[in-house]
Amino acid sequence: MDLNTITEVLRPAEPEAVKNWHSGYAWLAGGTWLFSEPQIATHTLIDIESFNWPSLVASPEGLEIAATCKVIELDRFTPPPEWKAAQLFRKCCRSFLASFKIWNEATVGGNIVMSLPAGPMISLTAALEGICKLWPRNEASREVPVADFVTGNHANALAPGELLRSIFLPASALKKNYAFRRFTLTHLGRSEALLIGTRCPERGEFVLTVTASTLRPVQLRFETVPAAETLKNALDQAAPFELYLDDVHGSPGHRQHLTYYFAEQIRQELSA
Ligand SMILES: Cc1cc2nc3c(=O)[nH]c(=O)nc-3n(C[C@H](O)[C@H](O)[C@H](O)COP(=O)(O)OP(=O)(O)OC[C@H]3O[C@@H](n4cnc5c(N)ncnc54)[C@H](O)[C@@H]3O)c2cc1C
Incomplete structure (x- = not known):
């Protein structure tokens, strides 16, 4: 969309060229979000591709x-x-x-x-x-x-x-084994839950990262693949019910259900 509040687009060669930062400035990357809705508080875009x-x-x-x-x-x-x-x-x-x-x-x-x-x-x-x-x-x-x-x-x-x-x-981390689980309410829809587990092939360390279902990433780290009950208890501690997102793409209850369901699947897959 046209952003009719923008009065200037800067293309500096380096960040230091922007001497002072003012409210109303925004860094511009791909612009896919910036140009997807009105930016009434923004008057200057600074293109970082330059x-x-x-x-x-x-x-x-x-x-x-x-x-x-x-x-x-x-x-x-x-x-x-x-x-x-x-x-x-x-x-x-x-x-x-x-x-x-x-x-x-x-x-x-x-x-x-x-x-x-x-x-x-x-x-x-x-x-x-x-x-x-x-x-x-x-x-x-x-x-x-x-x-x-x-x-x-x-x-x-x-x-x-x-x-x-x-x-x-x-x-x-790139050398680790991994397991991936994702759910969307509609085909090609926004993620309702996206969980990734990794396991170190040498030391056996297990890391579970919960995203999309919670307001922010939740990461759990264990020296080895934990027992099902241990993983569930750790999730209970790290992600209380209030941390689950509530929007049109999924209710907190469903997101929490998916999180426990996928976490256990990932645990089993990486135990093998
Ligand atoms: C149809 C559609 C579907 C989308 N689906 C998703 C989705 O599934 N998940 C999702 O997360 N998003 C989604 N988006 C939102 C958005 O397109 C993405 O988040 C995209 O990755 C934003 O990247 P961009 O480079 O276009 O950012 P921009 O639009 O250029 O910038 C986004 C924000 O980040 C700031 N910014 C950008 N780069 C930097 C930087 N290096 N340092 C500091 N600040 C910076 C900008 O100032 C701005 O506030 C969707 C958008 C559309 C239009």
Whole structure:
């Protein structure tokens, strides 16, 4: 849609070129959300594509995903064979309530910064133990695990004007075995629950990441695959009923039911 409150679009070569941050400024990534509804509080868009950050940088240590990496680029990435859990990229890219038209423009960083419960790039990068690199204004860069970056429905750890620069996925997480479960009320609908479990092939560590059903990611970590009762008790503790999302895509009761159901399936699958 046309945003008739926007009076200026800036395309700086680097973030430092934006000397002062004013209310009414917004970073522009793919624009798929920004241009999907009126932005009455915004008058200036600052296009971050002009920073020309390399989208995907793979190394023996892991994968650095620029915030500006398009969802379609992540979908098409060819990982080294030992990064078994990179198969989750395609599954999560296909977990949007959106068609290829959105994927072609939407960025990984834009999805994480939106911090919606059904943000599939949040599910992916939280499950793969991603670390967000944040660039505050006029301060040193800082790092926050994706699982802690999202603090609620459309709420996160960013201060005004702070940039999400990249997300780093460690090779140790990419080499893990994984199990994926997702439910939508309608075919190709918005995720009602999206759970990912991972298990370290060497040490046996089990990590369960719950997203979409809860207001923010919930991550449980065990030294080995826990007993069913232990996992259920840990979920009870980490995700009280108030943490389950209530919207047209699912009731809290149904989301909680799916969460326990899928968590147990994942536990059994990764026990094998
Ligand atoms: C039809 C349709 C279906 C959709 N389905 C889903 C869905 O299933 N799940 C979902 O989560 N979303 C969905 N969305 C919302 C949105 O398209 C996605 O969240 C998308 O990934 C946002 O990325 P973007 O690059 O387009 O962000 P933009 O629209 O450019 O920006 C989104 C917000 O993030 C800020 N921002 C972007 N990048 C940065 C950065 N690097 N640092 C700091 N701030 C930044 C912007 O200022 C803005 O506030 C949908 C949208 C549409 C139109």
